[in-house]
Amino acid sequence: MSLAVPDEVGSALGTVVPSVEAAPETQSTGWRHRHLLDLDVVTWPEIELVMRTTDAMREVLGRPIPRVPALRGKSVTLLFYEASTRTRVSFEVAAKNLSADVVNIAVASSSVSKGESLVDTVRTVEALGADMLVMRHAVSGAPYLAARTFAGSVLNGGDGWHAHPTQALLDLYTMREHLPGGSVAGRKVVILGDILHSRVARSNIWALTAAGAELWLCGPATLLRGFEAWAAAGGAAGRRFTVTSSIDDALRDADVVMALRIQRERMAGGLLPSLREYTARFGLTRERLELAKSGALVMHPGPLNEGVEIAPDVASGPNSVITEQVTNGVAVRMAMLYLLAGAQAGGVASEESLR
Amino acid sequence: MSSFGQPRLIMTADEIRRAVVRISHEIVEKQAGTEGLVLIGIQRRGVPLARRLAGAIAEHEGVEIPVGALDITFYRDDLSLIAQQPVVKGTALPFDLNGRTIVLADDVLYTGRTIRAAMDALVDFGRPQAIRLAVLVDRGHRELPIRADHVGKNVPTSREELVRVHLVEIDEEDGVDIERLEPATVGVAG
Numbered sequence: 001m002s003l004a005v006p007d008e009v010g011s012a013l014g015t016v017v018p019s020v021e022a023a024p025e026t027q028s029t030g031w032r033h034r035h036l037l038d039l040d041v042v043t044w045p046e047i048e049l050v051m052r053t054t055d056a057m058r059e060v061l062g063r064p065i066p067r068v069p070a071l072r073g074k075s076v077t078l079l080f081y082e083a084s085t086r087t088r089v090s091f092e093v094a095a096k097n098l099s100a101d102v103v104n105i106a107v108a109s110s111s112v113s114k115g116e117s118l119v120d121t122v123r124t125v126e127a128l129g130a131d132m133l134v135m136r137h138a139v140s141g142a143p144y145l146a147a148r149t150f151a152g153s154v155l156n157g158g159d160g161w162h163a164h165p166t167q168a169l170l171d172l173y174t175m176r177e178h179l180p181g182g183s184v185a186g187r188k189v190v191i192l193g194d195i196l197h198s199r200v201a202r203s204n205i206w207a208l209t210a211a212g213a214e215l216w217l218c219g220p221a222t223l224l225r226g227f228e229a230w231a232a233a234g235g236a237a238g239r240r241f242t243v244t245s246s247i248d249d250a251l252r253d254a255d256v257v258m259a260l261r262i263q264r265e266r267m268a269g270g271l272l273p274s275l276r277e278y279t280a281r282f283g284l285t286r287e288r289l290e291l292a293k294s295g296a297l298v299m300h301p302g303p304l305n306e307g308v309e310i311a312p313d314v315a316s317g318p319n320s321v322i323t324e325q326v327t328n329g330v331a332v333r334m335a336m337l338y339l340l341a342g343a344q345a346g347g348v349a350s351e352e353s354l355r
Numbered sequence: 356m357s358s359f360g361q362p363r364l365i366m367t368a369d370e371i372r373r374a375v376v377r378i379s380h381e382i383v384e385k386q387a388g389t390e391g392l393v394l395i396g397i398q399r400r401g402v403p404l405a406r407r408l409a410g411a412i413a414e415h416e417g418v419e420i421p422v423g424a425l426d427i428t429f430y431r432d433d434l435s436l437i438a439q440q441p442v443v444k445g446t447a448l449p450f451d452l453n454g455r456t457i458v459l460a461d462d463v464l465y466t467g468r469t470i471r472a473a474m475d476a477l478v479d480f481g482r483p484q485a486i487r488l489a490v491l492v493d494r495g496h497r498e499l500p501i502r503a504d505h506v507g508k509n510v511p512t513s514r515e516e517l518v519r520v521h522l523v524e525i526d527e528e529d530g531v532d533i534e535r536l537e538p539a540t541v542g543v544a545g
Contacts, residue, residue, distance in 0.1 A: 056426065059446055065479045068429035098429075338429075 031339040038163035039206035053335035071100035077130035094333035168203035185212035193260035209239035218250035254292040258299040368529035374507030379411035398444035400462035403524035423448040430472035452481035462520035467501035
């Protein structure tokens with residue numbers, strides 16, 4: 001894991017990202033974690049439970065009144081230290097669909113000094129009655145720090161370059177929905193672009209390798225730094241993935257192509273010669289997509305820089321499931337809020353618990 | 356302690372079959388026909404029961420009654436009480452509920468909380484003309500003012516007992532048994 005977290009990120013917290021909870025017992029079909037921080041400690045049966053629960057949430061979203069009282073009386077606080085529209089709104093809609101009370105705290109990251117003040121904020125939020133804390137922070141590992149203090153459940157809504165677990169879960173759900181047989185096992189999935197700065201890529205590595213996908217990471221060598229070493233060291237918990245700068249090798253016969261946003265603000269320091277050069281060599285165009293299998297899914301976690309990492313006609317093309325990712329995001333987040341509330345109640349799932 | 360953990364059969368497969376047929380007649384009699392009727396089974400064992408009732412009605416009335424499935428997991432009021440996290444089984448109500456007479460079907464009627472949750476769920480889908488309740492076993496100990504319209508068998512029980520319905524569609528055999536639990540293992544679910 002430490003190989004995936006660049007040094008400068010680890011040093012922000014003094015060490016590499018700490019593990020708050022031990023891996024769960026594997027024999028259970030239930031969700032046993034108190035927090036959702038990343039998917040590295042989540043087992044495949046647990047991910048499948050999330051997928052099944054998401055199916056049920058999709059059914060709720062299709063109702064005339066898409067609201068159920070499952071989390072009535074629970075308070076969900078959204079604490080976003082970093083700009084976000086879709087993730088925050090998605091969590092907010094998810095919590096409201098489950099009848100939770102939602103408190104929104106927007107914090108400008110510049111006004112918050114790291115470390116102690118985060119802990120203070122979390123204590124305050126807890127004192128105000130929050131049962132669940134959804135958090136986004138520019139510093140990798142910040143939600144782990146919050147989880148040490150907070151008595152309820154912490155959901156990581158994205159921390160630095162490190163993890164964005166609900167995005168990876170909704171990506172997996174969207175793939176399973178569209179791939180023949182409803183499974184990504186053995187499917188070639190390509191994540192294309194700025195892997196280095198991508199918490200989406202890192203969480204997807206855990207989810208997709210657990211799902212048995214043939215995972216390829218592709219981008220300029222400067223934006224793959226550290227990942228070759230991670231792959232060579234055995235991959236994610238021994239599960240392999242391939243790292244390449246050859247976009248042709250990556251896209252050939254791919255079943256799914258996920259383009260990542262080029263984060264302009266992170267491109268200082270000579271990582272890319274120019275955006276135009278990036279687009280010329282790694283932009284996802286219709287011609288390049290011809291290399292993939294016909295009907296290959298096109299995905300993007302958003303927000304899009306159309307004409308940079310993805311051509312507009314590809315983003316809105318017939319194979320694009322980008323808007324569906326957004327819809328599924330609400331259902332996946334409902335599932336996670338629900339499962340964490342159940343785990344908070346001290347439970348694990350059982351087939352016979354509905355008597 | 357040897358009296359614990361010995362399941363006792365209280366309904367055989369034949370008794371279940373006869374109860375289903377009788378209830379199916381009662382439902383039609385009460386409705387004075389089949390006009391506007393829909394059957395909705397509560398997940399999990401209420402669903403095959405609803406299908407069996409619909410099958411019996413089809414046999415003697417020659418009319419196919421729509422059958423739906425209702426998962427009340429999200430409507431339970433005891434997420435913080437039950438020691439186990441419910442697994443969602445799914446809801447499928449592929450028809451309009453407005454103005455219909457709904458017969459809810461479930462295997463065991465106990466505290467009434469499941470039925471309360473089911474009625475909460477149903478009113479989110481529309482405004483039925485009436486909601487009725489058919490259960491295979493009524494074991495008493497209601498905690499809410501709810502009663503069944505159609506009952507397969509009334510079974511006096513104590514709270515320390517567990518009533519288990521087995522249906523071939525789920526359990527590979529038909530039968531209802533009752534078992535006395537160790538006091539420490541008595542749960543609040545039901």
